[in-house]
Amino acid sequence: MNVREISAAAITGAVKQAFMDLNYHIGSDILSALQTAQQTETSPVAQNVLSQLLENHRIASEEEIPICQDTGMAVLFIQYGEQVVIRDGHFEEAVQEGVRQAYTDGYLRKSVVDDPVFDRVNTKDNTPALLYTDIVPGDKITILAGCKGFGSENMSAVKMLTPSAGLEGVRQFILDTVHYAGPNPCPPIVVGVGIGGTFEKAALLAKKATLRPINTHHTDERYAALEDELLTAINTMGYGPAGLGGQTTALGVNIETSPTHIAGMPVAVNICCHAARHKTITI
């Protein structure tokens, strides 16, 4: 097996650039969905909110400042090619250093506290980032990087449905979660859904679903149809942009699925604000 060497510094540099880019420049999928929504909304308040969001994204991109002050907790889904050997350092440390440098040099907000209950002291460099790594064949490292604000993260939920709940149970739990979130998660939202696996797998799939471009569909046409159906249903709820009313409560619904246990049907709903920030890099 051929071995490919990648320096730790190259990993750090690529991760740093990815987190700066994704915080300054919103994806074209979100931009075009916001533009479409602005044309279809009929209420002046909703149109005004959408105009402000589009103007916000233009300013952020032009001035290279964050789209949103909540630059999130850094999450990375990594596909690590098994032929790669890291030179002059360690992989995870190199990634953490990239995140540290992005948040420090890139004027991103440091939003991570060291202990969840007792101390809650800011780590001052937004580390630790959360890494989910799969070892795959090949000599490349592919990283799907994302950061999402906690306003929408707090509106997310996992439910251990059982098989008899069926499609209707899945549909109802997703809609209930969005309904409960209401005006809080910075609508128009992106709804990431993970179905199957185990308790934690469903949640990971849901997070990954929020990082998928919204102009894509699940590869199984039955789930693809469910994505479209749920989007339509959510947009009749009336929350609208900024929760001030309108037809655009969600920009997209992305579902990811996994095999599961005979006794279970876990469903996780990870709600993301309209600033659905993600970037894929290959090293």
Next chain:
Amino acid sequence: MNIKKITLPLTDDVISDLHAGDSVLLTGTVITGRDAAHKRLYELLEKGEELPVNLQGEVIYYVGPAPAKPGHAVGPAGPTSSYRMDKYTPALLDRGLKGMIGKGARSEAVIESMKKNGVVYFAAIGGAAALISRSIKKAEVLAYEDLGTEAIYRFTVEDFPAIVAIDAYGHSALAKG
């Protein structure tokens, strides 16, 4: 769309003329505070101790700004979710706070306290942080500097864009769904 230009501090006359759904541009100064600062203020009130800031007549903005790039007064600074402040809010309104700026829904207890104290709740557009930061001309730390982004700042604002989400009569512009 009709936009009301409001000069801060808010007077009772101005507050009584603000109605849910009104678009406003705020000019003057506001203080900031979010989760950690609210917790500290609340604990001081519980112990009957003095607060490090005078809340009388103030408008508080729920925000934790990103760091400012050189040449900018403040980094991107959009609103954070208001409901997390609900537990602490009635006690602060009783101490004279007249306005709040945030995003999303409020609890019944907060709305009752707003009616009792004649307070207005504005929504800023969540996620429009870069745009909003252009209307913030100056930022200085008032208290709790150790909290970093969660410190209490005084912002000087010019034409800060917001919408009356809940007025002092308890009427709401937020969609019920």
